[in-house]
Amino acid sequence: MNNISKYLYNKFVPNPKRWYPIISVYYLNYSCDFKCTYCSDGRGVPYYKLTDVKVKLDDAIEIIKHIRKYTDYFVLTGGEPLQYPEISELLLKIGELKFKNFILTTNGFYFDKYYEEISKSVNSLVFSLDSMNKEKAENLWGMPEATFDKIISNINMAHKIKSANTNIILSTVLTPSNIDDAYDVYKFACQNGFEFAACPQLMGVKANQELYGNKSYSQFYNYLIKEKKKGGKIFGSVKYLEYMRELKTFNCKPFTMLVVSPTGEIYYPCLEKGNPARNIKDVGNLHQAKLLGEEKYGQKPLCGNQCHSACALTFALL
Numbered sequence: 001m002n003n004i005s006k007y008l009y010n011k012f013v014p015n016p017k018r019w020y021p022i023i024s025v026y027y028l029n030y031s032c033d034f035k036c037t038y039c040s041d042g043r044g045v046p047y048y049k050l051t052d053v054k055v056k057l058d059d060a061i062e063i064i065k066h067i068r069k070y071t072d073y074f075v076l077t078g079g080e081p082l083q084y085p086e087i088s089e090l091l092l093k094i095g096e097l098k099f100k101n102f103i104l105t106t107n108g109f110y111f112d113k114y115y116e117e118i119s120k121s122v123n124s125l126v127f128s129l130d131s132m133n134k135e136k137a138e139n140l141w142g143m144p145e146a147t148f149d150k151i152i153s154n155i156n157m158a159h160k161i162k163s164a165n166t167n168i169i170l171s172t173v174l175t176p177s178n179i180d181d182a183y184d185v186y187k188f189a190c191q192n193g194f195e196f197a198a199c200p201q202l203m204g205v206k207a208n209q210e211l212y213g214n215k216s217y218s219q220f221y222n223y224l225i226k227e228k229k230k231g232g233k234i235f236g237s238v239k240y241l242e243y244m245r246e247l248k249t250f251n252c253k254p255f256t257m258l259v260v261s262p263t264g265e266i267y268y269p270c271l272e273k274g275n276p277a278r279n280i281k282d283v284g285n286l287h288q289a290k291l292l293g294e295e296k297y298g299q300k301p302l303c304g305n306q307c308h309s310a311c312a313l314t315f316a317l318l
Contacts, residue, residue: 003072010256011318019286021258022315023073025271026064028090029053029262032080034107035142036128038173042272044204047079053262057086061093063264066280070258072100082110088117095121105171109147111154119161126169126197127155131181132188140178159192169195169235176201176210179220186224190232197235197310198224200247205272205306207247221245235310240317249305256315258286268293269300272307 001009006020030050032039039046055063067074076094081087081104091114094102103124111118111127118125131137134148141147158168170189172182182198189196198220200207211217225241228234234241243250254270260280261267266289268277277283277293307313 006256007318010253010315016255017287017290019255019258019290021071021286022256023075023311024067024071024258024260025075025077025311026067026260027078027262027271028055028060028076028081029079029084031083032078032107033083033109033143034080036173037140037142038175038201038208040201040203042205042274052079055262057089059264060084060086060090060262063260063280064094064097066264067258067260068097068099070286073103074099074101075103075105077105080107080110082106082114088114091117091121099123107141108151108154112150112157115154115157115161118158119163119166123165124167124169125158125162126171127151127158128173129155129170129185129188130172130175131178132184133181136178136181140175155192159194167195168192169197171197171199174198174200174211174217174220176208176214179214179216182220183223186227186232186234193233195233195235196224198244199310200244200308202307202309205303207306207308212247218245236314237317240313243313243317244308247305247308250313250316252300252303252307252312253315253318254300254312255290256318257311266293268297270307270312272312273297273301 001020006022009020029052030047031052032048035048041047101123104122105126108127130140137148162168170185172185174182186196200211221241221244224234225238228238259267259271264279264281265276266278266280268275275297277289283289
């Protein structure tokens with residue numbers, strides 16, 4: 001099924017019986033040297049505290065080849081994917097698979113080590129950047145002095161070497177302590193022609209309670225909406241930004257995505273629930289994985305007001 005047909009299927013079929021994802025996300029690892037104060041999986045556990053799984057290169061390549069059968073759009077994430085021991089070889093192998101958009105998320109610390117492989121394979125490069133204040137950023141990341149300078153240097157390096165087909169995104173997690181800092185991150189993105197993305201801090205699946213009714217939080221999204229209407233390079237539609245501003249309840253569409261664990265387990269119905277349906281290397285097709293998931297865990301739940309992440313909200317608003 002082509003991407004237009006997938007879009008129409010997911011948009012207009014209210015209770016889909018089949019699984020036609022538009023985008024896939026592969027969690028290559030859980031390890032990360034950063035200890036970000038806002039880091040959290042769907043259960044509220046920071047990824048760096050999860051037991052890391054050492055996946056062999058051949059196994060990782062096999063998993064991604066299976067993923068490629070189902071989507072043209074692919075996110076490689078973690079943890080910190082650039083801490084994977086054989087990331088150099090893996091990036092080049094992913095490049096050979098010719099995804100329409102290969103998106104790499106990173107804290108940016110190791111970018112200088114792998115910039116050649118990244119420049120040859122990655123279409124969209126997402127850097128986490130939560131403040132332009134050196135001390136504040138390093139405190140948010142739980143990292144020592146000089147970390148901020150290295151990351152800014154690496155972002156500038158990415159800007160210099162990027163091709164016309166590479167998009168650079170600066171992604172900020174909004175916590176009660178750094179909302180005012182996000183204005184400067186956005187301005188830095190504008191100065192360099194980068195796209196800017198902002199999401200609320202999630203504690204498990206719920207936004208930090210201190211963001212609800214937070215005037216500074218709402219004002220920042222009002223600012224982004226005005227900038228978006230003026231043509232600013234900001235991730236998401238105006239409607240998306242309004243939902244983020246209000247932390248409004250939405251009806252999730254988890255089967256627009258395929259999320260896979262380091263070892264190849266398909267999460268049913270989504271990452272946040274974290275239920276392993278079947279290993280992608282063993283399942284005949286995703287429709288079969290969906291049926292197995294339903295048999296084990298039941299139908300897609302109605303979750304309420306939660307999961308204000310970029311992927312979940314974007315596809316919910318199809």
